[in-house]
Amino acid sequence: MSEFEASRQSAVIEALRREIAEAYDEELELEIEEERLAGLVPPPEGAGPALDRRLYFRELLRLQHELVRLQDWVHTQGLKVVVLFEGRDSAGKGGVIKRITQRLNPRVCRVAALPAPSERERGQWYFQRYVSHLPTGGEMVLFDRSWYNRAGVERVMGFCSEAEVEEFFRSVPEFERMLVRSGIVLVKYWFSITDAEQAHRFEMRIRDPLKQWKLSPMDVESRRRWESYTRAKEDMLARTHIPEAPWWVVDAVDKPRARLNCISHLLTQVPYGTVERPPVHLPERVRNPDYVRGPIPAEMYVPARY
Template sequence: MAKDKKSSSTENGASGRKGPKIANDAYEAELFRLQSELVKVQQWTQATGARIVVLFEGRDAAGKGGAIKRITEYLSPRVARIAALPAPTERERGQWYFQRYVQHLPAAGELVLFDRSWYNRAGVEKVMGFCTDEEYWRFMRQAPVFEQMLIDEGVLLRKYWFSVSDAEQLKRFRSRLSDPVRQWKLSPMDLESINRWEDYSRAKDEMMAHTDVPASPWFVVESDIKKHARLNMIAHLLSTIPYHDVPHERIELPERPASSRSYQRPPRELSTYVPDHVASLLGDPEADR
């Protein structure tokens, strides 16, 4: 895979050549088509016992969470799980580095999406000094070996790097400042990433040099336009999985049996109902009473 040789200020190589944006109706139609195919992947995964692991890495505010949300929107949480691990505990810091991630790997018939993964060590831990040089270089040696073990075991491993320009990242950070439902996405670590843009760029380049290997390559998703990034990433993921339609029995709803006169519903007064908040929005003076 060709490495990114752009300057750190235009990491994704897309700045200045965004081109036209997809229309909303076209985006929604194609997204739904892709999501319908993801449902087929889910059925195929369950039927064949496949194990799928997808890693989502990239800059803060690069759109990883939005892509994960669209992938899982119509999937069963019992089949498609999201692994978003918090900071390691004291006990986990004393384990083999990959150990805390192993327990989240899929069993037969499961798909696991890692919202950040073991590559934390190659990114934030390296840049912020949360690991030693010895730990960092041990990770660089072990990561390809660990991933080869997963592949040899039959796991379908896919790695995506969401690449965003510094200007677009800053724009998204600023939009979160005034958004009451997204302010929680801004952490001190996110803000520090602004000052350390070039450090993160060097860390990403070093990571790619050691872990972008033929057996488990990195796929770069240009994400300055979120909708394009989602469609491109999901379409690519589908193209790499050898799924097919799984035959299933036709489902027919039975006729509702005739009501039995022996059952009488208890009076409404015996139950506590939530207030009719919607009625208050419609101007009903009796609402919420």
Template sequence: MKKKLYEAELIRLQSELVKLQEWVRVEGIRLVVIFEGRDAAGKGGVIKRVTQFLNPRIARVVALPAPSDRERTQWYFQRYIQHLPAAGELVLFDRSWYNRAGVERVMGFCTPEEYMRFYRECPIFERLLVEDGILLRKYWFSVSDEEQERRFRSRLEDPMRRWKLSPMDVEAVQRWEDYSRAKDDMFVHTDIAEAPWYVVESDDKRSARINMIAHLLSTLDYHEVKQPEIELPPRPESTGYQRPPHELQNHVPDHAATLE
């Protein structure tokens, strides 16, 4: 996708996301958006564009670390429930409870019994969320093996993004077909009418961002909320306040001036 076209459409869609945010806030909507996909599929980049102009008090990103020893003894969905939205909130899960269907299954971090229990419980869990009024959207970002490897190599060679390449990512290259089978099984068990999966082709990052945001907006019957008119009052007359002497405070050195 051409950069100029991409940037123009992205800013238009982001302005719609701001309208969506106000609709969520005023109408007391609870919205959950799940971002899943292979490593380096572009999930983080999309989330960054979705939230770029949103209020972090309304739109929260949840990206949980590996479970603690205590959390491993809880009901599997328990650690995710506490992050679900209250009225007037939007929550974006950067990976979610579907870790069990993907990395935990492929890497052997759960038992076969835990894995099959997840597939029995997950559709019930999601139907309960929807029945209670939560708007649930699930996106799978699909990337080809060639593009994934290219992105991994790009991260490896870029010191600013080297941190994004983990040992788990390296293992993903060796287990491409295992992850493919896991994804196929996940769709069979959890692509339900109440909360279907939507696949985003993400070899082209710009197109993926535009397509995902446009689709999310199209699935929600939101409307623009009229904002109250705000007028700035005139600045009041001085009552004699004087700022303390400059030299009595610790100031950040003017590094910017040294660059000119």
């Protein structure tokens, strides 16, 4: 190998290292942010020992690599995957969803987080607005809250009648069986936290100006109605835990462990293999001798403040 080729290869390796470091930095930024939040309010009594950071990052990156393999398999095999994330406010659903999607192609794996129904949607068949977000072949859809809003927040907050709740419980098992029969892989997660842990997380949001937007009046009211939510959750799990679409409960008091446990379990729910890809060779760039790159006016550049 000539000196020039060795230098060029060294430059390529160094560029790859920087690219990988930047990818890791994204996850480190998320963790640093959570450490900052944790320092605002002392953790509740009885909190277990923290997971070793090196183990956490090593396992998270390994699992994210497997998620990329799963994504490729879903895409090439034309599979349809739906994952529901349910749980109390501040239970950590969003953090898990963020880690799942962090390295994936948004054209293959997308998140459905529906707002409150419009006046028109309230007049539709209850499941109608969720059906429009279901995947086609080769897609994964992660529902950040789902049709189970009716069995939880809508029921507890009085946004629907008990008759509508009963109709939901009659319909949802058949609805989900129909989805499974159509070829959809349906996985349902409930994120479980303790009363003390939810209070701790709400306190952190109250004291942090960067997170206060996440604490809605509905969240505040949910603290007062903790027991009502508990009864609604127990009823929901008992009546909608069916063989075709069982519930899986994630112990979410410890966020890092909950993320690893949930992602690890999700990978077992969709059998997948390795998708062989042909090697990619970059072609030589076409160079036209008469092309001259035009100058960009200095005032068009973003100020280099860093």
